[in-house]
Amino acid sequence: MASALKTYGTLIGFVLVVLFFWIEIPDTFMTAKNWLNISQQVSMLAVVAFTMTIVMVMGDFDLSVGSMASLAGIVAALAFRDGHGVWVGVALALAVGLVGGLLNGALVAYVGILPFVATLGTLTVYSGLAFLVSGGKTIFGRDIPTAFSGFARSGISLTDTVSLPSLTIVAALVLLVVWFTLEQTTFGRRLYAIGGNKEAARLAGIRVRRLRFLAFGLSGLGAATAGLMYASRVASANPTQGSGLMLDAIAAVFLGMTMSEEGEPHVAATLIGVLILGVLGNGLTQMSIDSYVREVLIGSIIVLAVASSSLGKTKG
Amino acid sequence: MASALKTYGTLIGFVLVVLFFWIEIPDTFMTAKNWLNISQQVSMLAVVAFTMTIVMVMGDFDLSVGSMASLAGIVAALAFRDGHGVWVGVALALAVGLVGGLLNGALVAYVGILPFVATLGTLTVYSGLAFLVSGGKTIFGRDIPTAFSGFARSGISLTDTVSLPSLTIVAALVLLVVWFTLEQTTFGRRLYAIGGNKEAARLAGIRVRRLRFLAFGLSGLGAATAGLMYASRVASANPTQGSGLMLDAIAAVFLGMTMSEEGEPHVAATLIGVLILGVLGNGLTQMSIDSYVREVLIGSIIVLAVASSSLGKTKG
Amino acid sequence: MDGRRCRPPDRVSDMTLLSINGLDKSFAGARALGGASLEVRAGEVHALMGENGAGKSTLIKVLAGVVKPDAGAIAIDGASVTIGSPADSLRLGLRFIHQELSVVPHLSVAENIFLGRDYPRRWGVMIDWDGLNRRAAAVLAGLGVNHIPPGRKMARLSVGDQMLVKIATAFQDASVEGGAPARLYVMDEPTAALSAEESQRLFAVIRRLRAAGAGIIYVSHRLDEVMELADRLTVLRDGATVATRDIAGLQKLEVIELMIGRRFAEGYPPRLAPVSSEVALNVEGLSTAYLQDVTFEVRKGEILGLAGLEGAGQSEVIRAIVGADGGHDGAVSLAGRPVKIEEPVSAWAKGLAFLPRERRQEGLVSSASIAGNVSLPHLDDLVRFGLVLDRAAEAEQAVDLGRKVKLKSKGPRQKVRELSGGNQQKVVFARAIAGSPDVLLLDEPTRGVDVGARYDIHALLRELTAEGKAVVLASSDLPELVYMADRIIVFRDGKVATTVSTEGLDQAGLAALCFGTPTAPSA
Amino acid sequence: AGKIAVITPYLAQPGTQFYVEAFQAAAKDKAWDVNVIDTKGDVAAVISRLEDAATQKVDAVVINVDPAQVEAGLAAVKDAGIPVVGMDAGASPYLVTNVTSNGYAMAADTAAYVANRIEGKGSVVMFVFDAFPPVQVRGVIADAVFGNNPDIKVLDRVTPDVSDGGIADSRAKMEAILAANPDKGSISAVWAAWDQPALGALQAIEAAGRQDEGIVITGIDANPQAREAIAAGGNFEASMAQDFHGIGAAAAEAVAQTLSGKPPKSSVTYVPTKLITIDNVKE
Numbered sequence A, B: 001m002a003s004a005l006k007t008y009g010t011l012i013g014f015v016l017v018v019l020f021f022w023i024e025i026p027d028t029f030m031t032a033k034n035w036l037n038i039s040q041q042v043s044m045l046a047v048v049a050f051t052m053t054i055v056m057v058m059g060d061f062d063l064s065v066g067s068m069a070s071l072a073g074i075v076a077a078l079a080f081r082d083g084h085g086v087w088v089g090v091a092l093a094l095a096v097g098l099v100g101g102l103l104n105g106a107l108v109a110y111v112g113i114l115p116f117v118a119t120l121g122t123l124t125v126y127s128g129l130a131f132l133v134s135g136g137k138t139i140f141g142r143d144i145p146t147a148f149s150g151f152a153r154s155g156i157s158l159t160d161t162v163s164l165p166s167l168t169i170v171a172a173l174v175l176l177v178v179w180f181t182l183e184q185t186t187f188g189r190r191l192y193a194i195g196g197n198k199e200a201a202r203l204a205g206i207r208v209r210r211l212r213f214l215a216f217g218l219s220g221l222g223a224a225t226a227g228l229m230y231a232s233r234v235a236s237a238n239p240t241q242g243s244g245l246m247l248d249a250i251a252a253v254f255l256g257m258t259m260s261e262e263g264e265p266h267v268a269a270t271l272i273g274v275l276i277l278g279v280l281g282n283g284l285t286q287m288s289i290d291s292y293v294r295e296v297l298i299g300s301i302i303v304l305a306v307a308s309s310s311l312g313k314t315k316g
Numbered sequence C: 001m002d003g004r005r006c007r008p009p010d011r012v013s014d015m016t017l018l019s020i021n022g023l024d025k026s027f028a029g030a031r032a033l034g035g036a037s038l039e040v041r042a043g044e045v046h047a048l049m050g051e052n053g054a055g056k057s058t059l060i061k062v063l064a065g066v067v068k069p070d071a072g073a074i075a076i077d078g079a080s081v082t083i084g085s086p087a088d089s090l091r092l093g094l095r096f097i098h099q100e101l102s103v104v105p106h107l108s109v110a111e112n113i114f115l116g117r118d119y120p121r122r123w124g125v126m127i128d129w130d131g132l133n134r135r136a137a138a139v140l141a142g143l144g145v146n147h148i149p150p151g152r153k154m155a156r157l158s159v160g161d162q163m164l165v166k167i168a169t170a171f172q173d174a175s176v177e178g179g180a181p182a183r184l185y186v187m188d189e190p191t192a193a194l195s196a197e198e199s200q201r202l203f204a205v206i207r208r209l210r211a212a213g214a215g216i217i218y219v220s221h222r223l224d225e226v227m228e229l230a231d232r233l234t235v236l237r238d239g240a241t242v243a244t245r246d247i248a249g250l251q252k253l254e255v256i257e258l259m260i261g262r263r264f265a266e267g268y269p270p271r272l273a274p275v276s277s278e279v280a281l282n283v284e285g286l287s288t289a290y291l292q293d294v295t296f297e298v299r300k301g302e303i304l305g306l307a308g309l310e311g312a313g314q315s316e317v318i319r320a321i322v323g324a325d326g327g328h329d330g331a332v333s334l335a336g337r338p339v340k341i342e343e344p345v346s347a348w349a350k351g352l353a354f355l356p357r358e359r360r361q362e363g364l365v366s367s368a369s370i371a372g373n374v375s376l377p378h379l380d381d382l383v384r385f386g387l388v389l390d391r392a393a394e395a396e397q398a399v400d401l402g403r404k405v406k407l408k409s410k411g412p413r414q415k416v417r418e419l420s421g422g423n424q425q426k427v428v429f430a431r432a433i434a435g436s437p438d439v440l441l442l443d444e445p446t447r448g449v450d451v452g453a454r455y456d457i458h459a460l461l462r463e464l465t466a467e468g469k470a471v472v473l474a475s476s477d478l479p480e481l482v483y484m485a486d487r488i489i490v491f492r493d494g495k496v497a498t499t500v501s502t503e504g505l506d507q508a509g510l511a512a513l514c515f516g517t518p519t520a521p522s523a
Numbered sequence D: 001a002g003k004i005a006v007i008t009p010y011l012a013q014p015g016t017q018f019y020v021e022a023f024q025a026a027a028k029d030k031a032w033d034v035n036v037i038d039t040k041g042d043v044a045a046v047i048s049r050l051e052d053a054a055t056q057k058v059d060a061v062v063i064n065v066d067p068a069q070v071e072a073g074l075a076a077v078k079d080a081g082i083p084v085v086g087m088d089a090g091a092s093p094y095l096v097t098n099v100t101s102n103g104y105a106m107a108a109d110t111a112a113y114v115a116n117r118i119e120g121k122g123s124v125v126m127f128v129f130d131a132f133p134p135v136q137v138r139g140v141i142a143d144a145v146f147g148n149n150p151d152i153k154v155l156d157r158v159t160p161d162v163s164d165g166g167i168a169d170s171r172a173k174m175e176a177i178l179a180a181n182p183d184k185g186s187i188s189a190v191w192a193a194w195d196q197p198a199l200g201a202l203q204a205i206e207a208a209g210r211q212d213e214g215i216v217i218t219g220i221d222a223n224p225q226a227r228e229a230i231a232a233g234g235n236f237e238a239s240m241a242q243d244f245h246g247i248g249a250a251a252a253e254a255v256a257q258t259l260s261g262k263p264p265k266s267s268v269t270y271v272p273t274k275l276i277t278i279d280n281v282k283e
């Protein structure tokens, strides 16, 4: 019982939050439409958090994801402005994400810089580049092809009024890919081994450096994907728009980590973390809670939600 | 030689940066006045980074320092507005910092929440509180007593044109206190042991929980001090003004950590980290480098500065 | 275990499998290896001997690709090789059981076994978890281990079981059906954390591998075991090879002399003073989730041994007394006064010293210095002006105790991480005897310590008891218990099975008691 | 030639970019060497950069931040004998002059537009940002206008998270508000203190398929994205155009006059603003 609380405490916290909103906002909260809405609202955060999970499985961080998301959006938008097609822009942005991520990986794995320092450095570099190439301006309007901005508004109709948003589908696909990679491939299992004990992993013949290098590449790719989704959703790109993603993504992974016995990240748990953040924002706004009170509540609820799963985990 | 590079690489990087500016800006950079200026400019960051070092010595983080700095500034300003004297406002703000820090400590040490999650939660709570009590407004003008805002402009005259700023003195005092606490007392020694191996420390008779609790209290106190310094410097308080401090403070500690063989934080090394950040800002401004290029440069230089001390530290 | 070996000597071929020549390695100026050479033939067990800090583990780490040598040549089957990484080493057919256990705690036993290998898959994509677990079970069974479920998280196993998994991992190629053994197996004190029975099973596998033509490098401080198992031995002293000999016809005393460079009689120091009648520690009805109703007392000047199979409750009793795992039922009193100890901090404060079983996880802050580790529980005695740490006194304490336990180091400020395994163990022991405690609770205090230093530690225990200290000694080293303890409590399944006096008890008798053999004599 | 430092924490804001660009264009004609410094929202860093500019001995400084908050830096610049011109900054004895639009008037114009368009009754969602003094005054004026209409109810007074530029979080907030008020007519208008939240709200309304309920949206700044939305004839009906180029150019002119020894006499220089609706957006 006590041990169940430790593992499921955060999940129970999440369920309680959902129940609370269901009771408080009986008409609109627990509807398919609202949940699809939430899924769409959190989709960008979700993608970043999912790929951040890959890095955090190894015990590392990637602070540069927010800047990278901004940069990727800018790169795509600039390609569009220069008359390139949607796919060219998207491919370019993803390439930038992959290369930027691999640069992080090289700094961490081969040069040996602490992930925090390395990705804080590249956070600044990528953000500076985003400002530099965009001239600090927001790119929008005619420059953004409707085929691109239309994507975020499109979806698969489920009923007359409800449709499954494309952004939700993208996030779900990323979830699936990351889940498969982490839980069902030797690549993923080796990442877990690295996170659990780098020395043991290396002694077992695992190429720790190469895997870390690649994992950061995936995180960069995820950040770029989220940046594209963001740009599509707001039909514009500006050099700061991704910056809120980093801390929330790490928070989501950490929230998820409270749900595993040994405290290692799992992408399914990260999803719960993302949903906790998303549902709190959605529900409290629907309840017309004052912005400031809302902030206090969100922080408190997060702490309370994980408290039950943490109680007694420390000694001494 | 190679090992000297590993330990002193970051320091050498710092010296090179200084030499570069000295050559590029021969007249004004390497002057007592400019260095006192820099010392004043980084003083708030320095205080947060120094007390953050205490927490990071144990292997923990405190993400709430930025919010706490904002909140402390607001608390003091509101006290002033209500007609209380400077000392009442300052004492209140410091008390809030201590209590907030101890709350973090309780969540981490006694409830057992991961420091990242706990302080991310309280980051949100303290920031929300800062907005709430201030009504989201900036408090400035008549409400701030000149005795308070004058402090940041005061200093001890050294020569006719050069004076040692009060804010610099505060930062130096905090440095001294933190250095003494960490390096010369049994309290500090125990914190390092906790950071090295929590379980071994506990079994060797260290009250791990109590010490973590107290250390977070000190970090909160430092954040509040920095918040007061900031409020005094800008002669106003607003609920977001401290938010830039957290990431920079953690970065400074990490930069310092690259200078120790074991990768553990030391407050003297944190000072170098703070100065790297401060000197880059100062020097690049004086060289009239474009804002965006400056950002790219700062990120790159940080990475390069630590690269030499990191090369080869990883294996496998 | 009478030291008699029955093996067909003709199995040892003359083919040199591995040859190491003139290996040098210094760490920041301190020499760990200087002219180390070693030759291992296919089909032999080659013991690598030496005092703590002689360079055995460093040599092994060079072979494993963990440490890069400064100079020296390595050849396998006559062809010179460079080993740049553990992956290289594995590819060359070398398998290792390292001195320091390194496992991935949050992965399953099966995953730990197949770390770095390809997992079996279904339809070419999904991991076949059942297949993985089956194969892991087969690998464990090859070592005669059937009690460890392959699906269990590594963190949930006892350290002894973790060691068994690591050993099984090294042997996996040979243990699956139709699998061929690797070229060379390198084992750095594999039995340090094993029970006598588990050691025997390990030896059986080693003999099987030898018969199949593999080479084995074997490191141990247990001389009996080396004499029983090895074909030849090479001795390192201060990083240099001093001799290589055939075991046949060699005496233990000669081996010791080669190791430490002087004459030395293996044995146990005699008791210096009689046991007092005053009770130092009294435990009554101690119960936890694992222990049931443990009652005993230790008198001043007495050494009370705790024996039993791995996990029978010896460690748990000590941990419960010092409050390492939180609360417990039952009463503990010190010198007649009842005490309540819920945290280790109060144990130390009340004059109990605690030496935990696992030096790396539970004992040492390896990033800290020797002095810092020794002083950890005693910091309050080392302050000036109420809060300033007296570093000079701290260093002095470490130097003083270091000399007593024969610590080999560059000085009190050397990082513990840089010490050899045996020397790390001496640091933990030095901590326990610092600050003159009334009762010492020692869990495997001499694990990995060389014969010479082991004697010194035993002599120290004799001195301490002569001063009226009481010692509780848990050990899997049966001779140590039989010769050092006055009485021995034998545990079985968390309960006290029996308490015996060591008078007239021998190792075989104690082993029988541990197993609960019905014919065992009772005290 | 002169060395001019332009220091602002707000360069990421479109408005700031426009007048900085206009300033730079004017500076080019005058062959000035302009260094634009963005401190990314950090006001204390503005003080630091002011001190650096004083050390560097530039010829003039232009700031775009509340002068009361950076007085320590302004004092250092003054001690160095360097003149400071405010570009949409605020009134201060340290400034030669402050070139700006009238923020009170802009908020009054848009709030009155909303009140009139919904005929003095209905529910209004406000997007405000009180932490930033120039935007805070807009909220105060709008509160007064809506408060003066007894049948207007302020449904929610939202402070969006601006770290992402303000659009996306405003959109998410608006989506939640729409979900909580699902009935047609339950929301009459959205008044935003600047354009980004207005754009976010517009996107939310369109995504929810409620663009035909006649919800009136107004913003302030009339940035290009807002103008495009207004020109499209949807819910986003009005915004206030500040003459950003005018502010930049006027600031440059003020610097030029100061450098030539004839500083402007008035401590504030207002540049006219204009309400932009579908009728005049194309101009």
Ligand SMILES: Nc1ncnc2c1ncn2[C@@H]1O[C@H](COP(=O)(O)OP(=O)(O)OP(=O)(O)O)[C@@H](O)[C@H]1O
Pocket: C027, C028, C030, C031, C032, C033, C050, C051, C052, C053, C054, C055, C056, C057, C058, C059, C099, C408, C417, C418, C419, C420, C421, C422, C423, C448, C450
């Ligand atoms: N990383 C290191 N840094 C500095 N010195 C080291 C390092 N590793 C080993 N040494 C030193 O090298 C010497 C040899 O150590 P090694 O671990 O090889 O000894 P060992 O023969 O295995 O001893 P033991 O029987 O205690 O395990 C010791 O003096 C040790 O202090």
Ligand SMILES: Nc1ncnc2c1ncn2[C@@H]1O[C@H](COP(=O)(O)OP(=O)(O)OP(=O)(O)O)[C@@H](O)[C@H]1O
Pocket: D010, D013, D014, D015, D016, D041, D088, D100, D101, D102, D103, D129, D131, D132, D134, D135, D162, D193, D194, D221, D242
């Ligand atoms: N750091 C910030 N904090 C809060 N809001 C900000 C910040 N930076 C920019 N904004 C918002 O972005 C808006 C757009 O900025 P812009 O510079 O165009 O307007 P403004 O010139 O400040 O208006 P005014 O002329 O009335 O002062 C600002 O009005 C403000 O609401």
Ligand SMILES: [Mg+2]
Pocket: C056, C057, C058, C099, C188, C420, C421, C422
């Ligand atoms: Mg060894």
Ligand SMILES: [Mg+2]
Pocket: D088, D134
């Ligand atoms: Mg403005």
